[in-house]
Amino acid sequence: METGLETINWQTPWLAPYVEPGQKLAQQVAAGQSSAEALNSALALYPAPVRFVPQANLPAGMAYESYIFDSGLCPTREGLHDFFNGIAWLTFPQTKRRLNYLHLAQIAQTGIQPVRGPARDGLTVFDENAAFFLGPDVLWDALVAKDWQRLFVDLRAQWEQVQLVLFGHALLEKLVHPRKPITAHVYRTQAATKAIADMDAWMAADLSAEKLAAKPFAHLPVLGVPGWWPQNEDPAFYADTSVFRAPRSP
Structure with missing residues (x-):
């Protein structure tokens, strides 16, 4: 079967x-x-x-x-x-x-x-589609701001300092057949090291219904991550505004 x-x-x-x-x-x-x-x-x-x-x-x-x-x-x-x-x-x-x-x-x-x-919705989004980010403030700030040029082109070399782990099982399922629009809900971790066990322990201690109800996520088109998809070596990859969308106006 x-x-x-x-x-x-x-x-x-x-x-x-x-x-x-x-x-x-x-x-x-x-x-x-x-x-x-x-x-x-x-x-x-x-x-x-x-x-x-x-x-x-x-x-x-x-x-x-x-x-x-x-x-x-x-x-x-x-x-x-x-x-x-x-x-x-x-x-x-x-x-x-x-x-x-x-x-x-x-x-x-x-x-x-x-x-x-809101709480159960946030819990479900996290369980199904979360990714964990451990890395420099400057990259996290650019991600939250959806400043894609800065995040992926100007600061590209700094991605070597990042530990990004995809957690959500629906997210992993979708990526069995990769498509450019697939987007993760990114939750920032402050784990002491890049070790999975440390990240796991930090997440378990940090998570609460109140936090997740507030949807504390940044949105990341996964195939934009440097080194994760050959086409993104060309900066023009990030010019697709249907995927790398500008932030909403206040």
Whole structure:
């Protein structure tokens, strides 16, 4: 059965944090394991706070986040979306656990509503589409200002100082088939080092429903990152205003 995992190009720079164990686990799925079985096989080396189970294990009428919190089991469908969600649990276990707790706290306050409130909306955007930025103030300020010429051309050499990690599993899924408009919601981290474990610990300590309700994100067209896409070596790449949009007027 084709799951889409066979189309992942593990050599793309944005997947570098996930090559281990992702590539091996994708091969296990291709060889016949379910995604849940493959992800569970990595738990000895990547002690995530959940085990993975088929989606059918989620009781009818029970909220997904509540089930994970109560049981320690993560329902997992076959396909790219839930596979990347599992890889995020393995790689950023503290951040994922914190998000699960914050979701549950919001559900306890408001119940399951037809339309998510600002906090749950922010939590969902973060979980699905966030990227983490660790780097110089001058680059962050240019990103927030959407000053694309300064960010990607004038200050291009300073990107060597940046650690940018794509976290959101929907974002990683979209980038299996890269397109210029794909945009990440970037959250700035002040982790002590570029190590993934330090970034994970910092994020878990920093995140709150109040912060995420305020949508503290900068918008980054991912293929504009220097070194991530061959075409962006030409400064004209950034002249496409349908992707690299000017900031909104106040």
